[in-house]
Amino acid sequence: MKKIKCLITAGPTREHFDPVRYISNPSSGKMGWFIAQASKEFGWDTTLVLGPSALPNIDGVNVERVVSAEDMLSVCRKHFDDCHILIMSAAVSDVRPKMFINHKAKKNEIDLNPQLERTPDILLTLSKEKGNKVLIGFAAETQNVLEYAKGKLEQKNLDAIVANNVGQASTGFASDDNKIDVILRTGEVIDFPQASKKELANSLIKFLSDRFFK
Numbered sequence: 001m002k003k004i005k006c007l008i009t010a011g012p013t014r015e016h017f018d019p020v021r022y023i024s025n026p027s028s029g030k031m032g033w034f035i036a037q038a039s040k041e042f043g044w045d046t047t048l049v050l051g052p053s054a055l056p057n058i059d060g061v062n063v064e065r066v067v068s069a070e071d072m073l074s075v076c077r078k079h080f081d082d083c084h085i086l087i088m089s090a091a092v093s094d095v096r097p098k099m100f101i102n103h104k105a106k107k108n109e110i111d112l113n114p115q116l117e118r119t120p121d122i123l124l125t126l127s128k129e130k131g132n133k134v135l136i137g138f139a140a141e142t143q144n145v146l147e148y149a150k151g152k153l154e155q156k157n158l159d160a161i162v163a164n165n166v167g168q169a170s171t172g173f174a175s176d177d178n179k180i181d182v183i184l185r186t187g188e189v190i191d192f193p194q195a196s197k198k199e200l201a202n203s204l205i206k207f208l209s210d211r212f213f214k
């Protein structure tokens with residue numbers, strides 16, 4: 001049997017406007033980090049592309065650390081051709097400042113109405129070269145969770161999307177627990193009850209293996 005090669009992203013990205021200031025979000029990286037650990041323990045060949053996070057490396061996982069969305073895209077591109085499945089759990093910043101000042105800006109240098117531009121959509125970009133690969137997205141939502149997640153599944157040509165309600169403190173960003181629903185292209189919704197991110201990661205990898213590689 002072939003060894004499954006799994007590419008996972010996790011954590012936030014930081015979009016700097018000077019060396020010490022940036023746009024980002026509260027992702028800790030835990031969800032994707034546990035998915036990478038589960039993938040490795042499941043016997044998959046695992047690469048984790050990790051945005052800024054305090055989490056350590058994982059023995060037996062190729063961990064590549066990145067800062068910005070642009071960096072994350074370029075490292076993902078490097079591994080994408082060779083992977084069988086991409087699980088995109090990173091909370092990629094959707095916007096970045098247009099300008100970068102290459103020293104710590106003095107207070108009066110900071111533009112109070114900075115111009116922003118969109119970051120590259122990594123999943124959308126890679127989905128154009130999907131071929132036979134399995135593409136799994138995440139959707140972090142605070143309202144109309146399943147409906148918005150289904151929209152992203154279609155828009156980004158995914159095989160499945162993990163809908164994540166991030167409107168409660170006990171689940172979602174930076175918490176130890178999470179609550180997810182996996183939506184398949186067929187419209188089927190699989191409810192994964194609230195559990196630790198570690199337990200959910202194990203269940204998710206087992207589910208994806210059964211569904212896509214049996």
Ligand code: PMT
Nearest residue numbers: 027028029030031091092121122123138139140164173174
């Ligand atoms: O890291 P933790 O603290 O453990 O928190 C986990 C989590 C809440 C971050 C995680 O479970 C989660 O929901 N991740 C997805 C966050 C997100 O950015 O969702 P989104 O709905 O904005 O994006 C949809 C999909 O497109 C995601 O797979 C995202 O990785 C991808 N995307 C988004 C923007 C962008 N520029 N490029 C992308 O590839």
